[in-house]
Amino acid sequence: MFIIGLILAVGGFWVSKEVKLSFLETLASQGILLDFGKTISAIGVFLILFKVIDVFYFTPLRESIQGRTTALEATFGEAESLRSEMTQMKTEFEARLAQTEAEAREKIQAQIREAQEMRTQLMAEATQKADQFLKRAQEDIARDKEQALTEIRQKVVTLSLQATEKLLQDNVDNERNRKLVDDFLAKVEVPR
Amino acid sequence: MGTTLGIGSSLWAAGGGEHHGLSWLGMMVYIALVLGIVFFALSRAKQDFGQRVFKGFWSQLLEQVYLFIENLCVGIIGAHGRKYIPFILTFWLVIFVSNVVALFFPTSPTADLSFNLGVALIAIGYVQWEGMKANGVLGHFKHFAGPKLPPALLLISFMIFIIEIISEVMKNVSLSLRLFGNIEGGHQAVVAMNNLGGSFVPVGFLLMPIKILTCIVQALIFSLLTCVYLSLVTHHEDDHHHDEAGEPAGHSEAQPAAAH
Numbered sequence: 001m002f003i004i005g006l007i008l009a010v011g012g013f014w015v016s017k018e019v020k021l022s023f024l025e026t027l028a029s030q031g032i033l034l035d036f037g038k039t040i041s042a043i044g045v046f047l048i049l050f051k052v053i054d055v056f057y058f059t060p061l062r063e064s065i066q067g068r069t070t071a072l073e074a075t076f077g078e079a080e081s082l083r084s085e086m087t088q089m090k091t092e093f094e095a096r097l098a099q100t101e102a103e104a105r106e107k108i109q110a111q112i113r114e115a116q117e118m119r120t121q122l123m124a125e126a127t128q129k130a131d132q133f134l135k136r137a138q139e140d141i142a143r144d145k146e147q148a149l150t151e152i153r154q155k156v157v158t159l160s161l162q163a164t165e166k167l168l169q170d171n172v173d174n175e176r177n178r179k180l181v182d183d184f185l186a187k188v189e190v191p192r
Numbered sequence: 193m194g195t196t197l198g199i200g201s202s203l204w205a206a207g208g209g210e211h212h213g214l215s216w217l218g219m220m221v222y223i224a225l226v227l228g229i230v231f232f233a234l235s236r237a238k239q240d241f242g243q244r245v246f247k248g249f250w251s252q253l254l255e256q257v258y259l260f261i262e263n264l265c266v267g268i269i270g271a272h273g274r275k276y277i278p279f280i281l282t283f284w285l286v287i288f289v290s291n292v293v294a295l296f297f298p299t300s301p302t303a304d305l306s307f308n309l310g311v312a313l314i315a316i317g318y319v320q321w322e323g324m325k326a327n328g329v330l331g332h333f334k335h336f337a338g339p340k341l342p343p344a345l346l347l348i349s350f351m352i353f354i355i356e357i358i359s360e361v362m363k364n365v366s367l368s369l370r371l372f373g374n375i376e377g378g379h380q381a382v383v384a385m386n387n388l389g390g391s392f393v394p395v396g397f398l399l400m401p402i403k404i405l406t407c408i409v410q411a412l413i414f415s416l417l418t419c420v421y422l423s424l425v426t427h428h429e430d431d432h433h434h435d436e437a438g439e440p441a442g443h444s445e446a447q448p449a450a451a452h
Contacts, residue, residue, distance in 0.1 A: 032305065034306055038307055039310040041220065041310070042306070042307045043310045046314050053234070053281075058282075061241055061258060065255065
């Protein structure tokens with residue numbers, strides 16, 4: 001194309017100088033100046049120009065613009081990827097947070113339930129122990145009371161025997177003895 | 193030298209009347225000037241290529257132009273229009289810079305019909321080449337015959353074919369004449385305005401805003417129409433599939449707007 005363009009560009013000069021067409025002179029006389037030599041040269045110049053400008057300027061410009069566009073698209077793509085990754089991470093984080101909250105709530109509930117069970121158990125044990133203590137105390141009281149009564153009876157008998165012995169040794173009359181025994185019994189009798 | 197470069201009918205000077213056009217050498221000098229400006233801008237812009245962010249003025253400007261042309265190609269031609277970006281962008285740059293040169297110099301390549309015809313021939317030739325690549329040589333020329341008609345209407349198909357061929361040839365004329373007419377016409381308007389102000393008052397300078405607008409619009413129109421022509425020949429098969437399925441083509445909305 002370059003060589004053809006060069007040939008046309010130079011050949012136009014020859015056409016302009018050497019080729020004379022009658023209708024061009026007619027056109028020139030009517031004010032329309034046409035020179036096919038210049039036309040051919042213009043075609044040649046353009047054929048060279050297309051190639052030169054395309055190779056030296058438009059191709060680098062296109063590559064530069066495309067490179068920038070590609071870089072921008074890559075940056076936007078990366079940003080979009082990061083955004084989706086962030087969204088996914090946020091979703092995961094929220095899910096994990098919700099799960100943690102649920103687990104914590106579950107643990108707290110379990111602890112509360114355990115504490116309540118323990119309280120109930122402790123209360124039951126305490127009640128049971130208190131009942132045992134009460135029962136034992138009542139038994140102890142009953143036993144002590146029985147023992148005291150037994151001891152009192154034994155003492156009454158002993159005292160009665162002692163009193164009887166004393167009465168017998170002192171030879172007092174019946175009436176006086178009876179009075180003494182009655183007094184004694186009145187003295188030692190313990191109200192139930 | 194003055195005759196070669198067309199000096200004597202500059203923006204600032206009073207018009208000399210009849211426009212004689214540039215010689216071959218004069219046009220080459222102006223093409224060299226335009227290409228010098230284009231390569232200067234591209235070389236300055238290239239210093240920032242490879243960096244993540246373009247910080248230089250020229251690189252930022254070129255990037256915006258590139259993105260603008262990319263939108264134009266993709267919007268009109270479709271996703272496969274990206275491969276035409278270098279082609280369209282080269283057109284846009286050369287035509288735009290040539291138009292801007294026409295603001296400050298007596299003439300410019302785009303103010304010359306011969307140069308514009310060359311550019312149009314390349315554009316339409318490339319469109320035909322791409323059409324043949326996309327549809328095959330037979331398929332591409334078959335497309336010129338219009339819709340498939342019964343054998344009794346073969347004559348109509350033949351007439352459509354002839355009209356389409358003439359239409360394709362006339363695209364070269366319309367593209368080149370439109371550009372030439374706008375740039376050279378603007379120049380002649382400035383010269384005429386300068387004549388009103390005499391030799392010392394550049395009244396034509398008041399037309400600068402509208403001429404700047406013309407520079408941008410004409411470069412855009414040439415690029416846009418080339419895109420439309422490329423779209424028509426490379427989307428042909430898709431359009432037929434869409435029509436058969438009763439679906440609108442993806443680019444069909446863009447084309448009428450672009451054609452206007």
